[in-house]
Amino acid sequence: MEWLNFRLDILSTLTFAFCLVFLISFPNSVIAPGIAGLAVTYGLNQNALQANVVWFLCNLENKIISVERILQYTSLPSEAPLVIKDNQPDNSWPSSGDVHLRDLQVRYAPHLPIVLRGLTCTFTAGAKTGIVGRTGSGKTTLVQTLFRLIEPVAGHIVIDRINISLIGIHDLRSRLSIIPQAYNV
Ligand SMILES: Nc1ncnc2c1ncn2[C@@H]1O[C@H](COP(=O)(O)OP(=O)(O)O)[C@@H](O)[C@H]1O
Ligand SMILES: [Mg+2]
Incomplete structure (x- = not known):
């Protein structure tokens, strides 16, 4: 998990840096400064968002075990009827x-x-x-x-x-x- 998070952090930082250079190098007439600023704030969130997705995927395997257990329980033979x-x-x-x-x-x-x-x-x-x-x-x-x-x-x-x-x-x-x-x- 640590290894994966580290790699993903580096990847998103590089992407972010590339986007920043891209945004700055265009003249104001092509990309309005307001839009560029908005893009940067969204880009800052990208890291956290990505971490969430990865966390969810890694946990999915554990959570599926609960489903497996429920399936097991549903196939257990049940007790005799409560009242005849x-x-x-x-x-x-x-x-x-x-x-x-x-x-x-x-x-x-x-x-x-x-x-x-x-x-x-x-x-x-x-x-x-x-x-x-x-x-x-x-x-x-x-x-x-x-x-x-x-x-x-x-x-x-x-x-x-x-x-x-x-x-x-x-x-x-x-x-x-x-x-x-x-x-x-
Ligand atoms: N839940 C269980 N599942 C399988 N075997 C059991 C279980 N409870 C007790 N036994 C077995 O049934 C036998 C009788 O146990 P038990 O009725 O608890 O004896 P006592 O209460 O006289 O000490 C023992 O051989 C024990 O290993
Ligand atoms: Mg006993």
Whole structure:
């Protein structure tokens, strides 16, 4: 950039100097002094103008990366619909909070290994349940699956007789609460 700016500065200075000589060497009758003065003020701006154009062109490459990123995002598969009209849970759901997991299989992406392999269990309503496991055993993954941040590959989760995969994600997420952990345990 510095090299380019330096070269362009020299180029515009030379052009300007040439124009000045050109303007001065003509007699007053050919080029009126007023017009010549106006030409000189425009010529002085030429430098800054040129720098702007060069700056814009050099930045264009960076700016096009944003466009590329937007294109990438638009081709991402989107989440399940927020609300499924003919399958909305009633307002009281989930009234008790019975959670059943059946043969739940979860993975983060098709090319990644399965994290939860065929998990089957029941969390009875009103009970306080502790889930114990060493780091990486899938505790956080289980909670994320309850909110459908990750969709199960197989199996299903039933909360108060409703399969959570069949309702809209807004209906699901607005009915559950989470208190995030302060320390990763
Ligand atoms: N965002 C993610 N993308 C890919 N793999 C993940 C992601 N989060 C967790 N995992 C993998 O899933 C497994 C379970 O992780 P996690 O549920 O965070 O365990 P825990 O909460 O029990 O420590 C680990 O093997 C981890 O590498
Ligand atoms: Mg965790």
